[in-house]
Amino acid sequence: MEALKDVQLLAFDVFGTVVDWRGSVAREVERLGLGINGAEFADAWRRRYLPSMKQVREGKREWVNLDTLHRENLDAVLEKFGAAGRLDDAAKAHLNRAWHRLDAWADSVAGLTRLKSTYVVTTLSNGNLGLLTHLSKRARLPWDCILSAEVFKAYKPDPRTYLGVAQLFALQPQQVMLCAAHAEDLRAAAAQGLRTAYIDRPQEWGPDVRGDVPNESDQFDVLATDIPDLARQLGC
Amino acid sequence: MEALKDVQLLAFDVFGTVVDWRGSVAREVERLGLGINGAEFADAWRRRYLPSMKQVREGKREWVNLDTLHRENLDAVLEKFGAAGRLDDAAKAHLNRAWHRLDAWADSVAGLTRLKSTYVVTTLSNGNLGLLTHLSKRARLPWDCILSAEVFKAYKPDPRTYLGVAQLFALQPQQVMLCAAHAEDLRAAAAQGLRTAYIDRPQEWGPDVRGDVPNESDQFDVLATDIPDLARQLGC
Incomplete structure (x- = not known):
């Protein structure tokens, strides 16, 4: 791939791309024995992710980190599932850190090691x-x-994140490749001149839900079935 | 060590503590064949390190990263050694990145792996x-x-660096231990409530020069002869 010969750095999205947030969070929720469906709870928690960051992205709210947003969203979701009163604060803090304990997809370690x-x-x-x-x-x-x-005190898809990575390594944007399972993230990176690799993760939202996949007008540099496939396509 | 049982995170100084900047830079300089004494050049370059950061620390200058300060200092030292005209810009840029290619002390990888x-x-x-x-x-x-x-957009010994590490990990200062071969760095960390481990590196400035060693009034939590000795004292 001639166009990719200048790439020196691969920047990976993590949630969904490298780790299975849904299965991992669901398992921790099930283990609490509250009679809550773990996958439904994980989905509800995750669906609040983008809206909560949007306030920060749009400058309506000062910078707060994701642990803080996750905790606010957790409190709201526990309320919705009628479980807010059934966990004490230490248990809620522990559950919030389920995001610090996500399992990798089975191919991630081997693929990253090759790359x-x-x-x-x-x-x-x-x-x-x-986290x-x-x-x-x-x-x-x-x-x-x-x-x-x-x-960068800015959430993706803010351009400062993609350009910030290039700048920290004194690279041009086209020397950096964003690797992600989400078309929105890749489109935003491509708009700043980065190279892009889409990694398909059909199980991210469970067996029956289509994630943020590329559409016909997307032109990502690599389309990979998993991380080792990306390594193979890049000649590693 | 009862007082250290709460420590969860070790933050390491790098230049001199984990890697041999002097020997590594000296070797790269010698290899240029300019007839310059590598160790003398390395020392002269390094002696400009603290003063150049001081301007940033005191707010007399906007934030610039260490690659930038190293390059300014390199240009000044080349001038002093009468070699400024003997390297082209690409060679100077390459030499500046000698700091990206420093060799570790022989015990560093094994010691860090244990910790x-x-x-x-x-x-x-x-x-x-x-870098x-x-x-x-x-x-x-x-x-x-x-x-x-x-x-943190702040150079050590600015308190924002030590407290910033604790904050990023949602830890109290006493749950973080700074590990360094320089008493000044450790004193500044201790003043912010961090735990401290002094790691002796008698060769940092070469065989005949005493570095920034503890004095009689310093009370660091650990005094270690190298990183494996630190691991041993911490029970790893």
Whole structure:
């Protein structure tokens, strides 16, 4: 791939792309024994993710990190499921950190390890640095570096995040490739001149729900079935 | 050590503590064949480090990263050694990135690997994120996370760096231990409530020069001969 020969750094989205947030959160919820459907709870929690960041993105709210947004959203979802009074504060704080304990998709560690032999491989996630560090340590994700929206005080798809990664490494945007399972994230990165790799994760929202997949007008540089397939296509 | 049982995160100074900046820079300078004494050049370059950051720390200058300060200092030192006209710009840029290619002390990888089994282990260096990532990848330093003055837009010993690490991980200052070969860095961390481990690196400035060692009134929590000794004292 001639156009990709200049790429030096791969920046990975994490939730959904590298780790299975839905299955992991669902399991922790089920384990509480509250009689709540874990997957439904995980979906409801996650659906509040984009709207809660939007307020920060639009400047209607000062910067707060994702742990804080997750906790506000958790409180709202517990209320909705009629379970707010059934967990004490320590249990809620522990459940909120379920996002620090997400399991990787089965191919992630092997795929990242291959890519690392050729590229600098970093996260670029809206998760905060503490969350990403705990998650990566537990799942043994072999990042060269952990970068977060928190470093730029801006949430994706804010251009400052994509351009910020390039700038930190003194690279041009086209020397950086965003790797993500979400077309919106990739479109925003492409608009700033980054290279893009779509990684298909058909199970992100469970067996019957279509995620944020590319449409006919999208022209991402790579379409991969998983992370090892991305490595294969990049010649690693 | 009862007082240290709450420590969850170790933040490491890098230059001198984990890597041998002097030997590494000296070797790159010698290799240029300019007839310059590598160690003398490295010392002259490094001696400009603290004064150049001081301007930023005192607010006399906007934030610039360490690659930028290193380059300004390199230009000044080349001038002083009468070699400014003997390298083209690409060669100067390459030499400036010698700081991205520093070799670790022989015990660093083994020591950090042991500590990582019990603690979250991160950098806290004035080096910029790109520099630290390149250096760590090359030297295979097994960090859980890479943190830099660049994240806080403040250079050590600014309190925002030490307290910033604790805040990113939602920890109290006494749950974080700074590990460094320099008493000044440790004193500043202790003043903010962090735990402290002094790691002796008698060769940092070469065989005959005493570095920034503790004095009689310093009371650091651990005095270690190297990183594995720190691991041993912490029971890892």
